[in-house]
Amino acid sequence: MDAHLALAARFEQWAMLGDDPARCPVRNLLDRIGDRWSMLLLAALAGSPRRFSALARAVPDISRRMLTQTLRTLETDGLVHREVEPSVPPRVTYSLTPLGKSFAGPLLALVDWAEAHFGEVEAARARMALAS
Amino acid sequence: MDAHLALAARFEQWAMLGDDPARCPVRNLLDRIGDRWSMLLLAALAGSPRRFSALARAVPDISRRMLTQTLRTLETDGLVHREVEPSVPPRVTYSLTPLGKSFAGPLLALVDWAEAHFGEVEAARARMALAS
DNA sequence: GCCTATAGTCTCTACCAGAGACCAGGTAAA
DNA sequence: TTTACCTGGTCTCTGGTAGAGACTATAGGC
Numbered sequence: 001m002d003a004h005l006a007l008a009a010r011f012e013q014w015a016m017l018g019d020d021p022a023r024c025p026v027r028n029l030l031d032r033i034g035d036r037w038s039m040l041l042l043a044a045l046a047g048s049p050r051r052f053s054a055l056a057r058a059v060p061d062i063s064r065r066m067l068t069q070t071l072r073t074l075e076t077d078g079l080v081h082r083e084v085e086p087s088v089p090p091r092v093t094y095s096l097t098p099l100g101k102s103f104a105g106p107l108l109a110l111v112d113w114a115e116a117h118f119g120e121v122e123a124a125r126a127r128m129a130l131a132s
Numbered sequence: 133m134d135a136h137l138a139l140a141a142r143f144e145q146w147a148m149l150g151d152d153p154a155r156c157p158v159r160n161l162l163d164r165i166g167d168r169w170s171m172l173l174l175a176a177l178a179g180s181p182r183r184f185s186a187l188a189r190a191v192p193d194i195s196r197r198m199l200t201q202t203l204r205t206l207e208t209d210g211l212v213h214r215e216v217e218p219s220v221p222p223r224v225t226y227s228l229t230p231l232g233k234s235f236a237g238p239l240l241a242l243v244d245w246a247e248a249h250f251g252e253v254e255a256a257r258a259r260m261a262l263a264s
Numbered sequence: 265g266c267c268t269a270t271a272g273t274c275t276c277t278a279c280c281a282g283a284g285a286c287c288a289g290g291t292a293a294a
Numbered sequence: 295t296t297t298a299c300c301t302g303g304t305c306t307c308t309g310g311t312a313g314a315g316a317c318t319a320t321a322g323g324c
Contacts, residue, residue: 003237003239004179008179008180010247011178012179025246029246029250029253034166035167036162036163036166039162040159043139043142044143046136046140047136047144048140051301052302053301058143063282068303068304076257077257078259088290089289089291090301090302091302096136099249099256102245104135104138106242106244109238109242111139113234114158121209124231128207185269195312197272198312198313220321220322221270221271222272224271
């Protein structure tokens with residue numbers, strides 16, 4: 001079965017769940033990790049654990065506010081582990097849990113697609129800009 | 133190579149691009165389709181073309197404003213094709229372009245992961261709720 | 265005459281992301 | 295001694311943006 005047909009079948013199942021989107025696992029998780037920063041931070045942590053300021057350096061355009069907030073969400077969802085070393089000043093290390101590592105597969109698929117088809121997307125944007 | 137190591141290697145490449153996130157294909161596309169609605173609409177269109185109001189019915193909690201806006205973005209990025217039938221009242225049909233269909237693979241990987249691991253995420257949330 | 269359906273647009277408001285100041289509390293340089 | 299700096303955040307203010315809901319034109323059915 002083609003991927004887009006399988007996807008359509010899944011979508012029909014979600015529709016059966018009725019009017020409450022939170023009960024749909026996909027809606028629920030998409031609302032959490034489908035934002036600008038979550039996937040990026042998961043990718044940043046894929047290689048090795050990093051400390052708070054190292055993450056801030058790795059993703060320069062995230063504000064510390066959103067960095068804290070996103071990491072907290074990823075922690076409560078069990079994707080990221082937060083470890084405080086009670087030294088002075090305290091050092092906080094973030095790492096992927098096994099669940100977080102299991103997300104690397106789908107995320108890599110997304111990244112591969114983005115790199116492979118970015119040219120087509122740019123071409124489409126250029127066409128639309130000309131047409132308008 | 134494990135997926136999370138491959139992901140880490142990609143992430144290091146992006147860091148080489150310097151301070152402009154828009155030049156990174158992954159950042160660029162994540163900022164576009166990494167919102168609450170884009171992936172959902174792509175999934176809704178995966179099975180067959182749909183008209184505007186059919187999409188609104190398939191995704192009941194999207195406002196018409198966001199439906200219009202998200203479809204326009206997907207159209208300028210070349211993922212969705214918009215076809216106006218000049219009848220009265222006009223009928224507008226949205227369908228996936230070949231580029232849009234090619235996105236079904238990564239999207240399906242994401243959906244599969246969400247359905248497979250949603251239980252673990254809920255368990256993690258319950259643990260965090262108890263601990264707080 | 266009134267209601268429906270079509271595919272949107274417009275305005276108003278509420279919320280949320282981002283910017284930047286601020287915090288404790290120890291270390292190290294001047 | 296004063297000053298600056300490091301850590302990992304928190305606090306407040308503001309601007310942009312998402313969502314709610316009213317409004318549009320035109321035709322067909324009752």
